[in-house]
Amino acid sequence: MTSVEKIPKDQMVVEGLTGDAAIALALKQCDIDVLAAYPITPQTIIVEDFQKFVANGEVKTKVIPVESEHSAMSACVGASAVGARVATATASAGLALMWEILYCAASMRMPIVLTVANRALSAPINIHNDWSDTYGARDSGFIQLYCQSSQEAYDTTIMAFKIAENKDILLPIMVCIDGFILSHNVERVEMLPDQAIKKFLGVRQPFQNLDPDNPITMGPLALTDYYFEFKEQQDEAIKRVPDVFKQVEAEFERMTGRSYGMLETYKTEDAEIILLTHSTPAGTAKVVVDVLRERDEKVGVLRLKMFRPFPSKEVAEAIKHAKAVAVFEKCRSFGSTCNPLALEVMASLYDLKEKPMVTDFVIGLGGRDVPPTTIVEGYEKTKEYLKQGKAPLYETLGVRK
Amino acid sequence: MVEVEKAALSIKDMLQKKPILSSGHRMCAGCAAPTVVKLMGMALRGPTIVCEATGCLEVATTIYPYTAWNINWIHVAFENAAAVASGVAEAINALREKGQWKHEITDVIAIGGDGGTFDIGFGSLSGALERGHKFVYMVYDNGAYQNTGIQRSGATLPGQETTTSWAGKVEPGKRERKKPLPEIVAAHRIPYVATVSPYYTRDFVTKFRKALEADGPAFIHAYSPCPRGWRSDTAKSIELAKLAVETGIHPLYEVIDGTEYIMSGPSKRLKELKPLDEYLKMQGQFKHLFKPQWEEFKKKIQQDLIDDWELLKKKCGIE
Numbered sequence: 001m002t003s004v005e006k007i008p009k010d011q012m013v014v015e016g017l018t019g020d021a022a023i024a025l026a027l028k029q030c031d032i033d034v035l036a037a038y039p040i041t042p043q044t045i046i047v048e049d050f051q052k053f054v055a056n057g058e059v060k061t062k063v064i065p066v067e068s069e070h071s072a073m074s075a076c077v078g079a080s081a082v083g084a085r086v087a088t089a090t091a092s093a094g095l096a097l098m099w100e101i102l103y104c105a106a107s108m109r110m111p112i113v114l115t116v117a118n119r120a121l122s123a124p125i126n127i128h129n130d131w132s133d134t135y136g137a138r139d140s141g142f143i144q145l146y147c148q149s150s151q152e153a154y155d156t157t158i159m160a161f162k163i164a165e166n167k168d169i170l171l172p173i174m175v176c177i178d179g180f181i182l183s184h185n186v187e188r189v190e191m192l193p194d195q196a197i198k199k200f201l202g203v204r205q206p207f208q209n210l211d212p213d214n215p216i217t218m219g220p221l222a223l224t225d226y227y228f229e230f231k232e233q234q235d236e237a238i239k240r241v242p243d244v245f246k247q248v249e250a251e252f253e254r255m256t257g258r259s260y261g262m263l264e265t266y267k268t269e270d271a272e273i274i275l276l277t278h279s280t281p282a283g284t285a286k287v288v289v290d291v292l293r294e295r296d297e298k299v300g301v302l303r304l305k306m307f308r309p310f311p312s313k314e315v316a317e318a319i320k321h322a323k324a325v326a327v328f329e330k331c332r333s334f335g336s337t338c339n340p341l342a343l344e345v346m347a348s349l350y351d352l353k354e355k356p357m358v359t360d361f362v363i364g365l366g367g368r369d370v371p372p373t374t375i376v377e378g379y380e381k382t383k384e385y386l387k388q389g390k391a392p393l394y395e396t397l398g399v400r401k
Numbered sequence: 402m403v404e405v406e407k408a409a410l411s412i413k414d415m416l417q418k419k420p421i422l423s424s425g426h427r428m429c430a431g432c433a434a435p436t437v438v439k440l441m442g443m444a445l446r447g448p449t450i451v452c453e454a455t456g457c458l459e460v461a462t463t464i465y466p467y468t469a470w471n472i473n474w475i476h477v478a479f480e481n482a483a484a485v486a487s488g489v490a491e492a493i494n495a496l497r498e499k500g501q502w503k504h505e506i507t508d509v510i511a512i513g514g515d516g517g518t519f520d521i522g523f524g525s526l527s528g529a530l531e532r533g534h535k536f537v538y539m540v541y542d543n544g545a546y547q548n549t550g551i552q553r554s555g556a557t558l559p560g561q562e563t564t565t566s567w568a569g570k571v572e573p574g575k576r577e578r579k580k581p582l583p584e585i586v587a588a589h590r591i592p593y594v595a596t597v598s599p600y601y602t603r604d605f606v607t608k609f610r611k612a613l614e615a616d617g618p619a620f621i622h623a624y625s626p627c628p629r630g631w632r633s634d635t636a637k638s639i640e641l642a643k644l645a646v647e648t649g650i651h652p653l654y655e656v657i658d659g660t661e662y663i664m665s666g667p668s669k670r671l672k673e674l675k676p677l678d679e680y681l682k683m684q685g686q687f688k689h690l691f692k693p694q695w696e697e698f699k700k701k702i703q704q705d706l707i708d709d710w711e712l713l714k715k716k717c718g719i720e
Contacts (some may be wrong), residue, residue: 033495036488060498062491067528071484074525077477078452078488084495086488104477203501210473210489212448212504219476220463 004255007196017189019182022150023115024049026157028059029197033084036064036075040094041127042179043117069094073101080110083209092119095133105172106141111164112172117183120366128367129179130330135340143173143241144308146278150187153177162248167207168240178280238309262311265318268300273382274319277328278304281370288375312348324357326382330364338394360394374398403505408610409443410603426469427461431628431635434458436599437541444609449508450489454482454517457548480521483529486511490534508613509536515556516546519580530589530618537612537619543627551630555580559702560690568689573698586620590659593619600643601667624651632685649674649710662716677703
């Protein structure tokens with residue numbers, strides 16, 4: 001582990017940045033070797049800003065302006081295999097087009113950082129936010145971290161390289177921000193000096209790469225006799241993520257005073273009902289909780305940051321004392337019992353003798369606004385269901401029936 | 402001046418050059434693809450990274466925990482060999498500029514079969530060519546998706562029977578023409594395009610070396626007979642590779658900067674094309690064309706070949 005020191009405040013640069021711009025600047029400061037990306041709304045600013053850095057000679061990165069997202073992820077795998085520090089960015093249909101190669105990137109153990117501005121999947125075609133894209137990719141083997149603010153997007157992008165490139169992990173990682181709501185929203189961001197990031201990350205030291213002095217075969221055919229072992233090793237690797245995540249965050253905190261945790265609890269200690277969500281709805285939920293608390297309602301928020309690997313124990317520990325947990329999620333898993341986030345929460349609680357009731361609210365599909373009233377509606381319904389002693393498996397809120 | 406290995410053009414030099422593909426690679430008996438790869442190896446300048454598309458060559462040479470490759474090799478998926486090669490090439494450039502890559506030359510070669518190149522990998526190939534990465538793309542063309550069980554591809558010849566273009570009571574096998582890939586690739590105005598046949602080894606190795614030395618992307622279209630799919634004698638693959646040139650199925654030529662067409666020696670020396678029948682009769686996949694029912698259809702294929710040959714000669718400035 002590198003030794004990092006607290007960065008004096010006067011060395012920090014404060015700027016007003018959109019989520020996309022914050023990520024672009026973080027990628028620049030991480031001194032990535034290769035960026036291969038294709039434009040797609042609402043991620044495009046990341047690539048546009050980065051190409052501006054290239055045009056002005058501010059980075060040494062080789063940018064590959066590929067002809068599709070499938071090629072973007074493919075080029076990232078190739079570059080990462082050489083030993084380069086690699087990133088890309090996408091959203092929605094772009095992520096869907098990468099799908100096949102997401103699994104290759106993870107199984108070939110390439111520490112690629114993929115920043116995603118979460119956007120709804122077609123059809124109907126829609127450019128606005130929900131989480132159907134990355135939730136759909138939840139079994140791809142990528143680590144998934146979701147951010148609530150531009151500052152967190154900036155910080156998480158930097159930490160992502162250190163987590164992914166750790167020799168005990170070597171897995172690709174998605175850093176997700178809500179499309180438009182965060183990707184295009186200007187917030188105050190405290191930026192680290194280049195030198196501090198350089199010291200924090202160092203140069204990538206690949207564990208195995210396409211080194212001419214030591215030729216290897218990567219991506220072979222493995223059949224019934226070996227394929228399963230590859231998957232077993234991949235599973236072991238993703239299980240090690242929480243420990244490495246904590247180490248990296250601790251180091252980052254020493255440097256900046258900031259850390260986020262795999263999850264964040266807000267006024268949950270004595271809460272009878274916990275609102276569980278992530279990304280920008282978590283900010284709205286916190287405001288709702290503040291208002292409800294003024295009315296002596298015992299309510300809090302669990303804001304999840306890490307969705308893959310899912311921190312089951314920590315989530316269960318944080319919510320087990322509540323009477324109910326109201327899950328708010330921007331994805332519908334068609335035909336499923338309930339939806340991806342609630343499924344994880346329920347499975348996490350399964351072993352407990354006394355468990356809180358779980359309600360599942362599908363919100364904000366295709367960028368439908370999630371105002372505080374939507375969160376309040378879910379809260380009120382959960383209270384009612386507690387009285388009745390039963391709740392539906394899931395409900396949609398804010399939609400015309 | 403960077404030290405580079407010599408291309409092995411003579412049999413004597415070839416025997417001395419370390420093969421990039423070892424024996425015991427598990428390709429079918431008589432398959433020309435390992436020969437194509439070994440000839441490619443004879444042209445190498447030094448450190449080389451091969452990026453391969455899914456296909457016969459990929460699956461048969463790398464059955465884990467074994468590999469037949471003596472040089473760096475990576476496979477990711479079917480339709481993306483050119484995109485992977487873009488990443489490999491640019492990563493090397495980036496690391497070299499940062500002083501983290503010590504080799505002065507590291508050649509990047511993408512290899513795909515005809516399915517992975519003419520069809521599913523066509524978009525990624527075109528993108529990589531347009532972006533101008535320094536790499537060589539070689540297609541080994543065996544005329545069908547042989548790996549998945551002999552299905553038709555954009556490279557399948559008219560009259561060829563495959564498991565998705567059957568010769569039946571009312572169909573003569575594939576009816577459509579073969580996609581003119583080298584010309585489409587040349588239209589990207591890349592520095593170098595060449596067609597090669599494993600029979601003409603000196604021509605093959607010379608061209609591959611030119612491709613490696615080109616200032617930008619280069620493309621090699623290698624003909625690669627497949628006894629299993631073509632239902633031909635396993636001992637006749639190299640003979641078929643020769644006949645393909647002599648009948649005009651696979652003429653040998655180069656295209657410089659997308660505009661200058663040059664007929665290569667083996668094709669240039671032909672006084673006239675050999676009759677197509679000589680090529681067809683050696684393969685079970687064309688057997689049905691000799692039925693009276695398909696006589697006219699076969700004549701049309703022959704005429705198209707002659708017309709294409711005349712057109713190519715014109716492009717090459719041969720009267």
